Amino acid sequence: MKLRIFTEPQQGASYQTLRAVALAAEELGFDAFFRSDHYLAMGGPGQPGPTDSWVTLGALAVETSRIRLGTLVTAATFRLPGPLAISVAQVDQMSDGRVELGLGTGWFEREHTAYGIPFPSLGERFDRLEEQLGIVTGLWETPAGETFSFEGTHYRLEDSPALPKPAQRPRPPVLLGGAGARRTPRLAARFADEYNVPFHSVADSAAAFTRVREACQAAGRDPESLIYSVAQTVCCGKDEAEFGCRAAAIGWQPETFREAGIGGTPGQVAAKIAEYAEVGAERVYLQVLDLSDLDHLALIASDVTPQV
Numbered sequence: 460m461k462l463r464i465f466t467e468p469q470q471g472a473s474y475q476t477l478r479a480v481a482l483a484a485e486e487l488g489f490d491a492f493f494r495s496d497h498y499l500a501m502g503g504p505g506q507p508g509p510t511d512s513w514v515t516l517g518a519l520a521v522e523t524s525r526i527r528l529g530t531l532v533t534a535a536t537f538r539l540p541g542p543l544a545i546s547v548a549q550v551d552q553m554s555d556g557r558v559e560l561g562l563g564t565g566w567f568e569r570e571h572t573a574y575g576i577p578f579p580s581l582g583e584r585f586d587r588l589e590e591q592l593g594i595v596t597g598l599w600e601t602p603a604g605e606t607f608s609f610e611g612t613h614y615r616l617e618d619s620p621a622l623p624k625p626a627q628r629p630r631p632p633v634l635l636g637g638a639g640a641r642r643t644p645r646l647a648a649r650f651a652d653e654y655n656v657p658f659h660s661v662a663d664s665a666a667a668f669t670r671v672r673e674a675c676q677a678a679g680r681d682p683e684s685l686i687y688s689v690a691q692t693v694c695c696g697k698d699e700a701e702f703g704c705r706a707a708a709i710g711w712q713p714e715t716f717r718e719a720g721i722g723g724t725p726g727q728v729a730a731k732i733a734e735y736a737e738v739g740a741e742r743v744y745l746q747v748l749d750l751s752d753l754d755h756l757a758l759i760a761s762d763v764t765p766q767v
Contacts, residue, residue: 460732460736460740460741460742460743460767461490461491461741461742461743462489462490462732462742462743462745462759462763462764462767463489463490463491463492463493463527463742463743463744463745464480464481464484464489464491464492464493464744464745464747464756465493465494465495465531465690465744465745465746465747466480466492466493466494466495466746466747466750467494467495467497467746467748468494468495468509468510468515468750469495469497469498469499469500469501469505469509469570470500470501470502470503470505470748471500471503471504471505471506471507472510472750473507473510474510474515474518476750476751477494477510477515477519477750478518478519478522479750479753480492480747480750480753480756481519481522481523481526481528482522482523483753483756483757484526484756485523485524485525485526487756487757487759487760488760488764489526489756489760489764490526490527490742491526491527491528491529491559492519492523492526492527492528493528493529493530493531493559493561493744494512494515494516494530494531495512495530495531495532496512496530496532496533496534496537497509497534497567497570498537498570498573498574498576499567499569499570499573499574501567512530512533513530513533513546513547513550516528516529516530516550516558517546517549517550517553519554520550520553520554520557520558521553521554523554523557525557526557527557527558527559528550528554528557528558528559529558529559529560529561529634530559530560530561530562531561531634531636531655531657531690531744532561532562532563532634532635532636533560533561533562533563534563534564534565534566535562535563535564535565535584535587535588535591536564536565536571536576536577536578536579536584536587537565537576539614540590540591540594540595540598540614541594541598541614541616541619543591543595544594544595544598544599545622545623547560547595547625547631548599548623548624548625548631549623551625551626551627551631552623552625552626554626555626556625556626556627556631558625558627558631559631559632559633559634559653560595560631560632560633560634561633561634561635561636561655562588562591562592562595562633562634562635563588563635563636563637564581564584564585564587564588565578565584583613585642585646586612586613587613587614588646589642589646590609590611590612590613590614591614592633592635592646592649592650593609593611593650594609594611594614594616595633596630596633596650597609597621598616598619598621599621599624599625599629599630599631600629600630601619601621603624605621606618606619606620606621607619607621632652632653633650633651633652633653634651634652634653634654634655634688635647635650635651635653635654635655636654636655636656636657636690637656637657638656638657638659638663638664638666638667640670643671644667644670644671644673644674645674645678647671647674647675647685648671648674648675648677648678648680648685649678651685652685652686653685653686653687653688653742654667654668654671654685654686654687654688655687655688655689655690655744656668656688656689656690657689657690657744658690658691658692659689661734661735661737661738664689664735664738664740665738665739668687668738668739668740671685671687686741686742687739687740687741687742688740688741688742688743688744689735689740689742689743689744690743690744690746691720691721691731691735691743691744691745691746692716692719692720692721692722692745692746692748693720693721693722693728693745693746693747693759694706694709694711694716694720694721694722694723694755695722695723695724695725695728695755695758695759695762695763696723696724696758697724697725697758697762698724699713699724702722702723702724705749705752705755706722708749708752709748709749717731720746721743721745725758725759725762725763725766726766728759728763729763729766729767732763732767733767736767745759
């Protein structure tokens, strides 16, 4: 089981704050630092304002040396697929091959209208996501010296030189997430290296894993060739009093946290992680909401990680 740190900077974080969390996560031995890709806070003022995910990760690529870096997840509505492939490949080069791309449909309509980004229907967003996955992976996997073309409903590429190439060959890992019953499993079976279920119960996560495994079998792919993961909000305290204080600091009730996230003392947090491991999760993305509390990360690293 690998533990990864996952942040939501649109809720209120500068680059310097994210840098501090990423450096702490690396020093403490976490496997990866991931961030969301959002331009508007989900409640609250979101001061000092949004930071761009791939600008952030490009800077962190040269400020870190070991930890893996990625998005959970980049919205296909935000960027054209060709320029996205260029940006991610460049950050992969800058990091010496430590980048992972999470890509999704985009879902938060209000951030689109706030920043003038088109927000088509869900069906069209899935269609665009599928084409973007084909384009991004196709550009990266095209052999050097050859060109890449693509003719889709929403995107058309003609004789692209398919440059630059990422450091990881044939390409950086691609992560798809969600718990949809039909299109998500099919896309994961076709394109993903990792499938993630965000913020669902153990039982619902297990059911989603099963759907993706079945989609892999239907596509003639070995289900074990994917990595299965979950994302959950985390709140850990060395005792009940500290747990309660940390939960209150981010506006949660302790008992709610135990039910809807991964919360409690180190032993309780490790036990909940073990439940996800039992249904097939190999990685847990721990969503930390108080990015100023680096002691929280240190406690998880010292008292939870050895138990999982």
